[in-house]
Amino acid sequence: MDDERRDRWRFRGGLSERELPREDAMIDALTHAERAAVGAAWSTRARAELGAAVVFAMVARTVLETPGPAALHWLAARAPSDELRHAAICRQVAARYLGHDAPWPEPPPSVEPRFDDLPDETCRDLQVIVSCCVSETVANAFLLASRARAEAPLVRAALRELLRDEVDHARVGWSFLAVPQVRARLLGPLARALPALLEAVRVGWRERAREYPERPPPGHGLLAPSETYDVVERCLDETVIPGFAHLGVDVSGAQRWRAQRRSR
């Protein structure tokens, strides 16, 4: 299938299909430089979504190899194709802002998960946890904050599409951790690894945030770097760490790490 047909304005995915609006007077009202800045940000997102597809292909394998509820297996197996659809949506939004086709992004290399000298099976389990419980939960908070700042119809529609799936991707991790067999083998290693996992995600989001404009044009759903930092910190404090505590993970190490971070 050629790129043009794959990225038609109508996307098919999951159980429904929606159409992204072509007409958007807010985009047309931007200066050339503003359109270029927003378009570049969505191109960056397209590549990040393709990277998420690569990660979720590995996550899906780990989850599918673990006995668990059918709904968990279904969500995990669907996630890589969701992320491909997201990459296509982001690319389409980028093209509308840029005024020309954005290239299909280069797939980033897949990296086998390694956490200290832990056994391979534990590393794969922790990859599910860090990718879903942490990264995707933060991604949800980020997309909600982005949508709260979005007035342009195309961006609002695109963010709604992304959010619809990212919620399920976070659920994959929380549901995986709730499987008794997983809890039995993972609670100890996870408690010890948690501060490093959270720090890795926090640093990753800060690095990505710096690629965005300092003063994005209002109404187009872009957060300034400082706004992204705030969203990430708040999500870790108010959702991610309490979520682990709720599932019986010892979060005392994670809380000490947060206290150290705040005092700097």
Ligand SMILES: [Fe+2]
């Ligand atoms: Fe995504």
Ligand SMILES: [Fe+2]
């Ligand atoms: Fe996702």
